Amino acid sequence: MQCSNQSNVESIQLQLNKLCNELSTSKDTATATSTSTSSITNNSNPSLFLIASQLLQLLNNNFPIISQLDDYASKRGESFETLVSRVVNKNAPSVIDLNACDMIDVQTLLMRCAAAGRNRSKVCTPVPVEFNTSSSVGNDDALSRRIFRASNQLYMNGFRGQQQTQHQQMHDKSEDAKTLLTFLLSLPWTGGSRLVNSSTSSSTATTAAAATTATSSKSKVAKLTININTALGSPSPSFTALANKYGTIQAFHGTKIESTWSIINHGLINLSYHGSLSANGAMLGEGVYLSSSKQVAEYFAQSAAQSPVPALASAFQHECILHLLCLGNIDISDLEPLNSYDITCLPVFEATIIKPSSSTSGDDDSSTTNNKASKNPTIQDGKYYVCKDSEYIRLTNLHLTIELRKKTSIWSWITSSSSLSLPLIVVGIALLWMMMMR
Amino acid sequence: MINDVDDDEISTILRHFRPKPGFISSASASKGHEWMKSGSSSRSKKQQKYNRGYTSVQYIAPTSNDDSSEQGKIRLSYLHTHHMQNNNQSLIPIFLTFEISVNTRVVTCVDCNAPTKAM
Numbered sequence: 001m002q003c004s005n006q007s008n009v010e011s012i013q014l015q016l017n018k019l020c021n022e023l024s025t026s027k028d029t030a031t032a033t034s035t036s037t038s039s040i041t042n043n044s045n046p047s048l049f050l051i052a053s054q055l056l057q058l059l060n061n062n063f064p065i066i067s068q069l070d071d072y073a074s075k076r077g078e079s080f081e082t083l084v085s086r087v088v089n090k091n092a093p094s095v096i097d098l099n100a101c102d103m104i105d106v107q108t109l110l111m112r113c114a115a116a117g118r119n120r121s122k123v124c125t126p127v128p129v130e131f132n133t134s135s136s137v138g139n140d141d142a143l144s145r146r147i148f149r150a151s152n153q154l155y156m157n158g159f160r161g162q163q164q165t166q167h168q169q170m171h172d173k174s175e176d177a178k179t180l181l182t183f184l185l186s187l188p189w190t191g192g193s194r195l196v197n198s199s200t201s202s203s204t205a206t207t208a209a210a211a212t213t214a215t216s217s218k219s220k221v222a223k224l225t226i227n228i229n230t231a232l233g234s235p236s237p238s239f240t241a242l243a244n245k246y247g248t249i250q251a252f253h254g255t256k257i258e259s260t261w262s263i264i265n266h267g268l269i270n271l272s273y274h275g276s277l278s279a280n281g282a283m284l285g286e287g288v289y290l291s292s293s294k295q296v297a298e299y300f301a302q303s304a305a306q307s308p309v310p311a312l313a314s315a316f317q318h319e320c321i322l323h324l325l326c327l328g329n330i331d332i333s334d335l336e337p338l339n340s341y342d343i344t345c346l347p348v349f350e351a352t353i354i355k356p357s358s359s360t361s362g363d364d365d366s367s368t369t370n371n372k373a374s375k376n377p378t379i380q381d382g383k384y385y386v387c388k389d390s391e392y393i394r395l396t397n398l399h400l401t402i403e404l405r406k407k408t409s410i411w412s413w414i415t416s417s418s419s420l421s422l423p424l425i426v427v428g429i430a431l432l433w434m435m436m437m438r
Numbered sequence: 439m440i441n442d443v444d445d446d447e448i449s450t451i452l453r454h455f456r457p458k459p460g461f462i463s464s465a466s467a468s469k470g471h472e473w474m475k476s477g478s479s480s481r482s483k484k485q486q487k488y489n490r491g492y493t494s495v496q497y498i499a500p501t502s503n504d505d506s507s508e509q510g511k512i513r514l515s516y517l518h519t520h521h522m523q524n525n526n527q528s529l530i531p532i533f534l535t536f537e538i539s540v541n542t543r544v545v546t547c548v549d550c551n552a553p554t555k556a557m
Contacts, residue, residue: 233496
């Protein structure tokens with residue numbers, strides 16, 4: 001057992017040492033627990049599965065330093081604000097890299113949208129464990145309200161360190177905001193693990209954003225790309241084996257913004273078995289549908305955004321949108337209040353998948369292959385790919401297109417297109433006056 | 439296959455311990471996203487439920503600089519939120535990251551942000 005921070009995790013270290021020793025010397029234990037993991041090799045070493053299970057069990061049940069933390073905090077604890085500033089300041093912002101604040105903006109937007117979607121109590125995952133109270137489980141509105149309130153508090157409290165003092169009085173009322181921020185920072189794809197220890201920063205400092213913009217008098221469009229490839233770890237050996245055999249290709253998946261939070265955290269999952277959640281059917285069989293064309297994926301994202309749920313408009317009414325627009329080089333100095341815009345956010349995931357073999361194009365070769373490890377999980381039909389196993393889809397980028405379009409009202413139409421409408425109005429009034437005179 | 443380690447062992451770890459959305463998981467997830475521990479040594483007893491404090495599981499492939507016998511690592515990230523009693527500072531978040539060597543099965547704590555002088 002080795003540890004880079006001996007003084008902090010000594011208790012964990014001791015318990016894990018004991019655990020590892022026990023596991024290493026006990027073959028019987030591994031045998032007893034292998035009933036559910038028949039695929040695991042049972043040699044002299046304890047199985048990885050068993051070690052991981054025991055480790056999580058130890059952490060969940062007997063977190064070792066709780067009592068010491070109580071003693072420490074009773075003397076002098078690190079304030080939450082200090083922690084946040086310490087975490088945030090470790091990320092040096094650059095021109096194209098998203099720093100921690102920018103990532104929190106993305107996370108906040110995606111989580112709020114997930115909390116606004118249909119079936120949000122199920123689809124809006126992950127959320128902090130503390131938010132899943134007995135009253136919020138299965139209750140769409142309770143969870144949604146709590147996430148909205150927490151994210152509002154988070155920005156009102158000024159986690160960026162700017163408005164901290166003027167909102168200090170809200171300190172005691174922002175437990176949910178603290179919980180939410182802690183949770184967001186801990187998610188590994190956001191670089192959360194690098195924020196707290198520089199020893200792992202090199203492996204997770206991969207989240208970057210590139211932005212392109214388009215503006216007009218009526219709309220503002222920001223396009224952000226979030227690179228999440230290596231932040232999700234290395235490909236599994238089975239993926240690598242298939243990649244070496246068949247090769248890999250890039251593919252795209254367009255979806256609705258409400259689903260993006262779950263996808264970016266859990267990956268693309270085969271929902272063909274879930275009728276209500278499978279929006280576009282499964283014409284080519286069950287699996288995750290992707291396209292070789294980004295335009296096709298964008299079309300599906302646009303189609304999904306055609307009939308937004310009403311609560312989605314509320315999800316967009318948040319400060320995080322402004323920060324993301326700034327990140328996309330949008331000038332927000334002339335921006336009107338957000339509620340005067342129709343806001344859409346189109347997500348397109350870019351992924352690396354196993355290249356379909358020629359024999360599997362439009363046809364499944366599963367019947368001719370017995371070994372699962374050598375089976376090509378991808379079939380192709382034109383521009384579409386169907387990947388039957390989610391394990392063989394590696395997300396690489398998330399392309400977000402945020403568009404603000406000025407709401408059109410009758411008065412704004414009249415004022416905006418006065419060159420055409422004014423003569424018509426004059427003619428109409430004249431005709432009305434003539435009719436009245438008769 | 440990587441040396442004497444079955445690839446499926448790593449795939450099983452990733453598949454099983456990767457957090458799943460509520461609509462995919464079984465009843466355990468729909469009841470507050472609790473983690474159903476199915477691989478622990480207490481399988482003979484009734485399955486226990488735990489709060490899912492960890493946040494991710496990843497596979498870290500060996501780099502070219504590593505020893506040739508190295509087979510990569512399983513990385514487990516864990517978030518523990520400790521709620522203080524009788525204190526204004528009511529929440530202390532602790533991130534922990536562990537790595538399990540596939541080759542040696544040694545568990546290593548590689549990241550811990552617990553407040554200094556906590557011990």
